[in-house]
Amino acid sequence: MSPxxxxxxxxxxxxxxxxxxxxxxFREAVGAAGLPAAREVAWLDVLGGRAEFRPGEVxxxxxxxxxxxxxxxxxxxxxxxxxxxTALWYExxxxxxxxxGRAVREAGADLLDDPDELAVLFDKRLCHGVLDVASVPxxxxxxxxxxxxxxxxxxxxxxxxxxPGMRRAFVKIAHGSSASGVLAVEIAGPGRVRATTSVExxxxxxxxxxxxxxRLTTEREVAAIVDTLAPDGLHVERWLPKAxxxxxxxxxxxxxxxxxxxxAVVRTSSSPMTNLHLGGARGDLNAVRAAxxxxxGGASWAAALxxxxxxxxxxxxxxxxxxxxxxxxxxxxxxxxxxxAFGDLLPGLTGLPGSGAEGLxxxxxxxxxLRARAGGERRARx
Numbered sequence: 001m002s003p004x005x006x007x008x009x010x011x012x013x014x015x016x017x018x019x020x021x022x023x024x025x026f027r028e029a030v031g032a033a034g035l036p037a038a039r040e041v042a043w044l045d046v047l048g049g050r051a052e053f054r055p056g057e058v059x060x061x062x063x064x065x066x067x068x069x070x071x072x073x074x075x076x077x078x079x080x081x082x083x084x085x086t087a088l089w090y091e092x093x094x095x096x097x098x099x100x101g102r103a104v105r106e107a108g109a110d111l112l113d114d115p116d117e118l119a120v121l122f123d124k125r126l127c128h129g130v131l132d133v134a135s136v137p138x139x140x141x142x143x144x145x146x147x148x149x150x151x152x153x154x155x156x157x158x159x160x161x162x163x164p165g166m167r168r169a170f171v172k173i174a175h176g177s178s179a180s181g182v183l184a185v186e187i188a189g190p191g192r193v194r195a196t197t198s199v200e201x202x203x204x205x206x207x208x209x210x211x212x213x214x215r216l217t218t219e220r221e222v223a224a225i226v227d228t229l230a231p232d233g234l235h236v237e238r239w240l241p242k243a244x245x246x247x248x249x250x251x252x253x254x255x256x257x258x259x260x261x262x263x264a265v266v267r268t269s270s271s272p273m274t275n276l277h278l279g280g281a282r283g284d285l286n287a288v289r290a291a292x293x294x295x296x297g298g299a300s301w302a303a304a305l306x307x308x309x310x311x312x313x314x315x316x317x318x319x320x321x322x323x324x325x326x327x328x329x330x331x332x333x334x335x336x337x338x339x340x341a342f343g344d345l346l347p348g349l350t351g352l353p354g355s356g357a358e359g360l361x362x363x364x365x366x367x368x369x370l371r372a373r374a375g376g377e378r379r380a381r382x
Contacts, residue, residue, distance in 0.1 A: 009367075010374045012038035013053060013109070015046060015100065016062030017070060022345060023062055029363035033371070043070045046100055047092075055108035058370060060319075061097065061118075063342040065177075083173070083181045083199055083207035087232040090175040094119045112370075113341065114317025121315065121341040124174050124235040136311045137335040139326070140165065141237040151234040154223035160236050161187055170272075171195075171226060174233035177340070180209050181229050184239060184272035185222060193219035196272050201225060213271045213278055239272070240335060243291070243327040245283045249274060251337065252288070252325040254305065255344055255362055256312035258369040261305040262357035263349050291331040304334045305352075311336045320344055320366050 012030065016023040018040045030038050043064045045051045053059060064070045072078060074092045075085040094115070101115040120126045128144035142160045143151055151157060161169050167188075173181035183197040195216040200208045207228055216222050226234070242249045248268040255263040266283030267274035274280040292300035308323040315321060322343015326335045344362040351357025357365035 009033070009035040009371045010058040011036065011054075011056055012060065012370075013041055013057045014038045014060045014062055015041045015043065015051070017043055017064065017067040020062075020066050022066075022342075025345075025347065025361075026060070026062065026363050029361065029367055033364060033367045035367065035371075043067065044073075047073045047096055049099075051100065051103060053104050053107035053109045057104075057107070057109040059104050059109050059111045061100070061111070061113040063345075064093065065342075079208075081208045081210075083176075083209055084228065084232060086173050086175040086181070090122055093122065112319040114315070117315045117318050118341055121318070121321070121339055122175055122177075123233075124172055124176075124338065125233070127339055128235065128237065130314050131311055131336055131339070134310065134314050136314065137307065137333070139170075139237040139240050139335055139337065141235065142166070143234065143236045151230060151236065153230045154226040156230075157185075157226055157234065157236060158187075161185065165238055166236075168239035170237050170239050171229075172235045172237075173229050174235050177342075178209075179273045179275045179278055181207070181232075182273060183216075183222065183225065186239075191219060193222050195222045195225075197225070198273065198278055199225055201228070211277060211279075213273060240326055241329045243329055243331045244268075245287060248281075248283075250283055250288070251327065252304075253340075253343060253346065254308040254323045254325050255320065255346065255365070256308055256323060257320045257357070257362075257365050258373070259309060259312060260355060260369075261308050262351050262355045262360075262365045263346060263362050264305075264352055265346055265349055288327075288331070292327070295331040300331065300334075307334050307336060311339050315339065319369070320362075 014026055041051050071080045075089045077085050097115040097118050101111055104111045120130055125144045128138055128141050131138050157171055168186050171183045171185055179198055181199060183195045185195045187193055198210050198213050200210045242251060244250055245268050248270055250266055250268045251274050253265050254261050264285060266285050266288050267280045268283040269280040289301045308325055311323050312321050322340040324337040326337045346362050351360050351365055
């Protein structure tokens with residue numbers, strides 16, 4: 001029997017691409033929760049200045065990705081697999097969400113994703129700096145924080161990698177996502193440079209995202225890609241040795257909803273990039289918990305989740321974030337690699353034991369938190 005429709009929950013609106021899987025999954029979760037259907041506001045209407053909001057609505061922003069027309073407006077390119085153009089995407093996206101935020105405020109609605117925080121979350125340099133200032137453990141980076149030097153191309157990256165502990169580093173486009181434009185670079189000596197990446201370069205020098213991870217074995221190849229990426233902005237951070245599971249490098253995506261870690265998935269890979277769309281595979285979360293508790297005498301798993309919650313607390317105006325948690329060799333320490341504004345696309349994953357989200361998927365957990373918040377606000381007014 002499906003749950004009955006309840007008038008006790010929030011009146012929802014979701015900004016997204018209505019034909020996309022994110023909006024579809026959210027739509028299904030709203031129905032499963034017995035809430036009135038969310039009003040859907042298309043990104044095309046937002047970018048076209050046609051979006052309207054209503055008093056009392058709770059407005060959720062979904063990723064603008066996976067829609068060719070939206071991508072064309074944001075990036076100014078027809079091919080969604082192209083890597084270049086992220087600086088323009090960032091400029092147009094942050095401008096759009098700030099205008100969206102103004103429209104939501106003027107309508108008397110409530111926005112779940114703070115526009116200024118989204119601007120930080122979509123700049124790896126800024127995000128890394130905010131986490132570092134808050135004493136959240138992060139990989140050392142020479143490109144975040146006050147006084148960070150400009151990175152104009154491979155020569156600058158090469159100079160930064162001559163610093164202590166930087167002989168192995170991740171080079172990332174500042175506004176990228178889903179491992180787009182990421183290179184795991186190793187320097188083994190003079191002229192001995194190699195990198196692992198999913199970037200392809202065509203004969204005209206254009207860069208494309210691929211689903212195949214490849215190895216670059218010459219400095220010339222690495223330099224050509226880095227020099228092409230540099231105008232969009234680059235972030236460089238130390239490549240931390242990761243813990244392994246069954247011989248594969250492992251990390252975690254941990255979802256934090258309303259300040260509480262609710263879901264976690266282990267990602268394992270034979271390459272430095274553990275993203276599932278690049279050949280990564282889901283690992284054994286129970287084994288990770290056992291390994292962390294064995295390494296620390298029982299406290300490390302709770303400490304790992306607490307690090308994720310501290311990272312999310314740096315963005316109090318954002319209802320839900322996905323934290324990429326990097327375990328060190330031996331599972332004794334953890335660092336935060338990234339915080340993702342739209343990190344909740346984890347189909348089939350249910351809540352962690354003791355999280356309050358047991359049996360709920362990532363969208364259901366967010367709806368439950370909103371419902372609890374609405375109930376608390378009503379009680380506070382009585």
